[in-house]
Amino acid sequence: MDTRHMRYFMALAETLHFGRAAERMNMSQPPFSRQIAMIEHTLGVKLFERNSRNVALTPAGKHFMKDCRNVLGQFEDACRDVRLIASGMKGELRFGFMMHAAHSVVPQLVQLYAEARPDVRLVLDERTPTEIDEMLVAGTLDAAVTFDCGYAPHLQAVLLARERLRIIMRKDHPLATAGQIGPDELRDEKIIAAPAATAPALRSAINSYFSAGGIVPRVVLEPRLQHTIIQLVAKGLGVALIPASLCTELGAGLTSRALSDAPQLDVVLRAPITTKNPAVSTFMEIGKSIQRTSL
Amino acid sequence: MDTRHMRYFMALAETLHFGRAAERMNMSQPPFSRQIAMIEHTLGVKLFERNSRNVALTPAGKHFMKDCRNVLGQFEDACRDVRLIASGMKGELRFGFMMHAAHSVVPQLVQLYAEARPDVRLVLDERTPTEIDEMLVAGTLDAAVTFDCGYAPHLQAVLLARERLRIIMRKDHPLATAGQIGPDELRDEKIIAAPAATAPALRSAINSYFSAGGIVPRVVLEPRLQHTIIQLVAKGLGVALIPASLCTELGAGLTSRALSDAPQLDVVLRAPITTKNPAVSTFMEIGKSIQRTSL
DNA sequence: TCCATCTGATACCCTGAAAGCATTGATCGT
DNA sequence: ACGATCAATGCTTTCAGGGTATCAGATGGA
Incomplete structure (x- = not known):
């Protein structure tokens, strides 16, 4: 039969x-x-x-x-x-992203892709940048949005956006009403920042910003989650430098200010070059189209 | 492929x-x-x-x-x-039965068959004897329990039980306490019986019983459903001759009595000889096994 | 570095499942 | 009774798919 x-x-x-x-x-x-x-x-x-x-x-x-x-x-x-x-019209795409991009490019990317490939199940996975890198290499993720951390063999990358860092603080903090804010003004501030092991690109950008002004930042707390950083700032335990896109929806007691010569970070969409998942290619293409509109 | x-x-x-x-x-x-x-x-x-x-x-x-x-x-x-x-181990068997057999052989038959052929879906269909005959011929039923009405070409039959008719009446009816009851005692009673068009075998057995005693029964009501007959007797509108097996669960106000030379009716399991449903054969076999125990 | 070995791909042959054509046999309507 | 219709049967042919022998690339040990 x-x-x-x-x-x-x-x-x-x-x-x-x-x-x-x-x-x-x-x-x-x-x-x-x-x-x-x-x-x-x-x-x-x-x-x-x-x-x-x-x-x-x-x-x-x-x-x-x-x-x-x-x-x-x-x-x-x-x-x-x-x-x-096989043609990428159906299947599954495991997509990782860092919290720092959750409010800017990620929603747009996800929406555009879901429209273009409605039969591909997008598995979203919020992770820290370091975890993302590991999972991309291990093949646990098909693609991810993270900060550009320079050299990465067997990974392709599409630049999605370039984000300036802003400083956030409580509204009752002296800096909230000060003039220009640069490394010098932050010399004695208690800084809250993610550890280098969790978000190397972000942390090194912060460190460079200070060391360019000859300052050693007073990093008093190093929580791993972006969410936690904002909460600690809200409790008055310090100030933090975070991507501009995250400053739009701060809590009531918080405010953000621009920095002079603010450090910039590249937000990239990454995927293994040798990916076997055919759904990835159009995902990257949509990343490129976002790049054109956001830069 | x-x-x-x-x-x-x-x-x-x-x-x-x-x-x-x-x-x-x-x-x-x-x-x-x-x-x-x-x-x-x-x-x-x-x-x-x-x-x-x-x-x-x-x-x-x-x-x-x-x-x-x-x-x-x-x-x-x-x-x-x-x-x-194809082997009759699975499928569907459309099984018709008349109300007059619902309390005696039908439950036993259904239970035994369901145990023997758990994967055959038994579709139960309660009908009047005349409907059953039509549906067996039309092929709408695979098998049915009904009264034996003699000659029936292209139908096979297994005798399941032989039922005597008893008479039922209200407990306050004179006959309830009378001596022997035969056609003579029923001469002036109002009889309730199913019409010949609905239950030919039953009705002709009742008619013969009376005519053997030279009596023409006073049939005052002819409901089609057995259920209705019992209800009308309960309301005091007459008496009725019904199969003994239906007399065990009469309502509170009713009682039944034996008849002298009570008419007998054969309850048979019938199926078309040329049935194409392979589930029927074991159903008939189980009917035969019931016959051995009930006669 | 070279060879033995393992493993998948290729070349070529052969068998039989399944297709085609011609025909038979059974049934129904006129 | 006869012709029309339709499924079954007999016989031939073909190609999909199996077998054997062999090649080619990769790996690991000597």
């Missing part, structure tokens, strides 16, 4: 006429009759009651017809789907 | 080794390799990444594996089920 035999059976079950069923199968009647006989023989089941005048389904044949319709449908679907998956 | 090809694919997907997969398919490696290449070619999809040292599934291949497992499973099921249906 084979799907071909099921198709023969279905043709006869639907037409109840050997000649016409054979025609539908693009063959002549005699071999078709033989195939039907063969099917019945191998199954050991009489599927049709027939004489030289009439053809009718047996009860077993009626049930088999339903089952065959099912099986053939699923069979076709499987063949169709594997093509769609 | 065919299920055979899917099986080849699955063998390779599970072993990730051409030689061993070919062996599992009981063939040599070269034609197996060709078949895999053919599958990939006809689908237009690369399912395996391979060199002379390693074989691995592509993402599309991984998805296809799941789909194939599904399809192959359903395929096997369909072939297995059609055999079960």
Whole structure:
């Protein structure tokens, strides 16, 4: 038994006429009759009651017809789907992103891609930049949005946006109403920043900003999550330098200010060059289209 | 593409080794390799990444594996089920029965059959004897329990039980405490009985009982449903002759009495001789086993 | 570095499943 | 009774798919 035999059976079950069923199968009647006989023989089941005048389904044949319709449908679907998956029209894309990009490019990227490839299941995974790098290398992620940290072999990258850092503080903090803010003004401030092990690019940008002014920053707290940093600032435990896009939705007691010669960070979309997931390529393409509008 | 090809694919997907997969398919490696290449070619999809040292599934291949497992499973099921249906182990049996047998043989028959053939769906259909006869001929029922009405071509029959008729009446009715009850005692009673058009065997048994005593019964009401007859007797509108098995669960105000020379009716299990439903034969066999215990 | 070995791909041949054509046999309507 | 219709059967042919032998690329040990 084979799907071909099921198709023969279905043709006869639907037409109840050997000649016409054979025609539908693009063959002549005699071999078709033989195939039907063969099917019945191998199954050991009489599927049709027939004489030289009439053809009718047996009860077993009626049930088999339903089952065959099912099986053939699923069979076709499987063949169709594997093509769609291979072409990137269907499947799954594991997409990582850092919190620092969650409010800017990520929503846009996700929305555009979901519109372009509605049958690809986007698995979103918020991670720290370091975790993202590891998972991209390990193949646990297909693509990710993170800060550009320079050299990365076997990873392709698309520049999505360039973000300036701003400083955030409580509204009752002296700096909230001060003039220009640069490294010098921050000399004695308690700084809250993610550790280098978690967000190397961000931390090194902050460090460079201070060391360019000859200052050693007083980093008093190093929480791993961006969320936590903002909460600690809100409790008055210090100030923090965070990407501008995260400053739009601060809590009530917080405010942000621009920095003089503010450090810039590149937000990139990354994926392994040797990715086997065909869904990635259009994801990267959509990244490029975002780049054109955001830069 | 065919299920055979899917099986080849699955063998390779599970072993990730051409030689061993070919062996599992009981063939040599070269034609197996060709078949895999053919599958990939006809689908237009690369399912395996391979060199002379390693074989691995592509993402599309991984998805296809799941789909194939599904399809192959359903395929096997369909072939297995059609055999079960043809052997009467699975399927559907449309079973009609008259109310007059609902309290005696029908529950037993249904229970025994459900135990013997748990995968056959028993469709129960309570009908009047006349409806049952029509539906058996029309093929709307596969089998039915009804009164034996003598000659019935192209119907096979198994005698299930022989039921005596008893008379039912209100407890405050004079007959409830009278001596022997025969046609003579019923001469002036108002009789309630199903019309001949609905239950010919029953009605003719009642008529014969009276005419044997030279009596013409005073049939005052002719409801079609057995249920209604009992209700009308309860309201004091007359008395009725009903099968003994229905007398065990009369309402509070009713009682039943034996009749002298009570008429007997044969309860039979019937099915078309030329039935195409393979589930019927064991149903009839179980009927025969009930017959042995009940007679 | 070279060779033995493992593994998948290719070349070529051969068998049999399945298709085609011609015909038979059974059934129904005129 | 006869012709028309339709499924079944007999016989031939073809090609999909299997077998054997061999090649070619990769790996690991000497």
